Amino acid sequence: MSTHGADPQLPVARVDTVVSIGEVETLKRIFPRLPAASSALLGPGDDAAVVAAPDGRFVVTTDMMIHGPDFRLAWSTAHDLGWKAAVSNLADVAAMGATPSALVVAIAAPLDTPVALLEGISDGLRDACAALSPGTGVVGGDLSVSNTLTLAVTAFGDLDGRPPVTRAGARPGDVVAVAGDLGRAGAGIWLLFDQGVHTEREPDTILGQALRVAHPVLVEAQLAPTSPLQAGRSAAQAGATAMLDVSDGLVLDAGRIATASGCSLELFHEAIEAEADALREVDAVVGAQARDFVLCGGEDHALLATFPAGQEVPPEFRVIGEVRGRAAGHPLVTIGGEAYVRPGGWDPFADWNGGVG
Amino acid sequence: MSTHGADPQLPVARVDTVVSIGEVETLKRIFPRLPAASSALLGPGDDAAVVAAPDGRFVVTTDMMIHGPDFRLAWSTAHDLGWKAAVSNLADVAAMGATPSALVVAIAAPLDTPVALLEGISDGLRDACAALSPGTGVVGGDLSVSNTLTLAVTAFGDLDGRPPVTRAGARPGDVVAVAGDLGRAGAGIWLLFDQGVHTEREPDTILGQALRVAHPVLVEAQLAPTSPLQAGRSAAQAGATAMLDVSDGLVLDAGRIATASGCSLELFHEAIEAEADALREVDAVVGAQARDFVLCGGEDHALLATFPAGQEVPPEFRVIGEVRGRAAGHPLVTIGGEAYVRPGGWDPFADWNGGVG
Structure with a gap:
């Protein structure tokens, strides 16, 4: 080998x-x-x-x-x-x-x-x-x-003397905010598997290099991602009530905060549209899929946090929603009041085909 | 697969x-x-x-x-x-x-x-x-x-407030002592590769199980080893000047203390013979190889330490040698004043043949 x-x-x-x-x-x-x-x-x-x-x-x-x-x-x-x-x-x-x-x-x-x-x-x-x-x-x-x-x-x-910010502290009324980019890494892996493979669907070095030249922001976000690491401490200092690393897609990870905290998270329709617009602005190749990459792309390494209402969030963060209570049968996460049905995230045991490349 | x-x-x-x-x-x-x-x-x-x-x-x-x-x-x-x-x-x-x-x-x-x-x-x-x-x-x-x-x-x-015991603190005059068993794990892997493989030299489940029944102490020492973990703290509390985990064979690991400390280690002839006798007592199958297993068997997970002269070593330890100075051209480790030439230790990059089993 x-x-x-x-x-x-x-x-x-x-x-x-x-x-x-x-x-x-x-x-x-x-x-x-x-x-x-x-x-x-x-x-x-x-x-x-x-x-x-x-x-x-x-x-x-x-x-x-x-x-x-x-x-x-x-x-x-x-x-x-x-x-x-x-x-x-x-x-x-x-x-x-x-x-x-x-x-x-x-x-x-x-x-x-x-x-x-x-x-x-x-x-x-x-x-x-x-x-x-x-x-x-x-x-x-x-x-x-x-x-x-x-x-x-x-x-x-x-932790410099502070309590850890877990997933479990979000309370109804808190604002939901994100630091870092959404959807780029997910779009990058989609590009690579869509256009970076040769006819036998095997990853191809030359095609991958060509994609990196043509779509540098998306492919780099997948292969050599960045993350707003300093924003973690900023969030803690600002009193964040819950936080996690967005690694399996925004909706799935928001659901983890909702589950751990016993609440639900509403993501504002306009905020998600703005995130999708920003992703399209970066690279028009994402087209109509921009919203899906934002919501379930995976490997963003953004930070999703909740903060008490009525206070400013740290400058690295953008407010994208709010924490609500959870009634029986209510979805963990809604976007503009609607549940998001497309499954996100990457389960290596379900999704990997054994190929190496 | x-x-x-x-x-x-x-x-x-x-x-x-x-x-x-x-x-x-x-x-x-x-x-x-x-x-x-x-x-x-x-x-x-x-x-x-x-x-x-x-x-x-x-x-x-x-x-x-x-x-x-x-x-x-x-x-x-x-x-x-x-x-x-x-x-x-x-x-x-x-x-x-x-x-x-x-x-x-x-x-x-x-x-x-x-x-x-x-x-x-x-x-x-x-x-x-x-x-x-x-x-x-x-x-x-x-x-x-x-x-x-x-x-x-x-x-x-x-460390409970104590300085770490590194490999670098041994001084001429210190005693060399060991806690835990020497040679058993090395004899166990020799048995397995000698008699636990089928004709194509591939590890065999049934033969391995039979060896474990026939030679339980040696095979267990290789597959499910023990280690005198509490002796590490005892040694530190007793003022050990250097210590390491014996994982690549006694001579090679003793040489690491000698190198880091700028000295040499003499292992007493009688002490090494006593270790070899103890190994033969455990399982006569080791025969004339007992001394070599003790000196370069590998994966012992014993603790080798040096202590200031003239004080008692903790009860888990057996004195097996002493620290000496190092003259130019002098071997790092001697046994009864003689260098030990057989190379010990396991270099995965040199010694593994790619088999799995």
Whole structure:
């Protein structure tokens, strides 16, 4: 098996692989590229690291990225993988109202993986931290071998003495607001699966690159997403009553706040239309599907929060709805008073066909 | 592909798989089996967990277990996998002198994985925590799909105000001591690869089970290891100057303390002979290889520590050597004054043949 697209019939340049240079040498090549964490009291290299938790608590979340269901090397660069692994985990930390502090990163790679791929992943981790969460860095990790390229990231954060903002605190009358972009990443994966595959429906490198040139905002939002990480802390400081990372689509994730809080969420018709208009403005290719991408696109890594009524929301947030009570039989989420029926979100066990790409 | 050994020719009982019941239902089946952590301020179910860090710091380590290089489903039960994933990570926490507090666990499983396998992994995590580190539990996780069954565990610990015990503090004159068993796990994996494979050298379930009955201590030490987790804190409280988890063989890991501390480690000839005798006493099958298993067996999850001379070591530890200075050209580790030449340890990139089993 091969992790890259080279035709085995053609002569290829001899490159260092993890098996040709070994574990110790590979780690030596990766380590200097990783970002340092200002919270690290003892960094990588011992049995474990020691990280500061100034208020006597730490926030922790973990998420895996698997070649096949979660990414395809035909479309994602190594840098994309490191970037997205960092951002998707740090967004979960931010969604608790915490400031990200550190990451540990475990990577399992096939024997023939070029060391340059691991170097690219490291650079992506570093650049995402530097761009979105300066001071956050990698304090430890693990390098293993696997037939399936796998990244497992665990991310940490600091609440600075505040209570965590859970999904359970929304109350009727609160306003619903969002920080970050909606629908772009969902439109990006639709484009890739619609036009970035060759005739056998397999992800294709050249077609993916062409799409990235033609539709940079949408494809980048999918492959190397951004997230308003600082807005998490802003929301907590402003008294947000509930918050989460929008990763499975706005309606499904809004429903999670409604369920946990025992209420319902009304999303204003005009606000959703405005979000759809903004998405069309970014790239007209979304056309009539803009509203669906906004409502159930997935992988937005926006922050959805509720705030007490009658106070200003932090500047990163746009008000898009309000919290209401829940009567028996009432839908968890309505848009302009109507339930939204199209199922959103990505269930890897139901939706992945086993392809890799 | 299949994750279990059933012959596809035979009719099989219909079992729930992760794809047949879906992600949400699978999580509902797993969650109640997982151990609760007394350090959890906010447990699983939100974007992230919140864990207590009473002295304002936390210890963190991460390690993956991959089907193929790290375990074979032909030999390991699901319960073994959860147990070993917990113990191997908690041993790294203990080796810093910390008390384990919590775990996060990410599992990626093939689409056809029986839910019962994930339940068994959960039970193994729970039973390992209960047996070796009561109060330690799972505070979060992730469930993904992958062609390769993968467990990624991140473990946390609490130093209770003490400095971490790194690899770098050993000084000439210190005594070298070990807690836990040496050589058993290495002998176990040798037995399995020597007699637990069928003619094509593939791991075989029936032969593995027979070996487990015939050589329970050695095979259990490999598949469901124990570790003297409490001894980590005891060592720190007794003033240990350096410590690590013996996972790649005694000589190689002793060399890591020597390198980090800028010294050399002499292991007493009589002490190593006594360890080899003890291993033969446990199971005579090791025969003349006993000394090699003790010195370079791997995956012992014993704790190797150095203590200032002239004081008693904690009762869990046996003195096996002393720290000496290092002259140019002097070996990092000697046994009875002689260098040990056989290379130890397991480099997954060099030693794995791509088989799964």
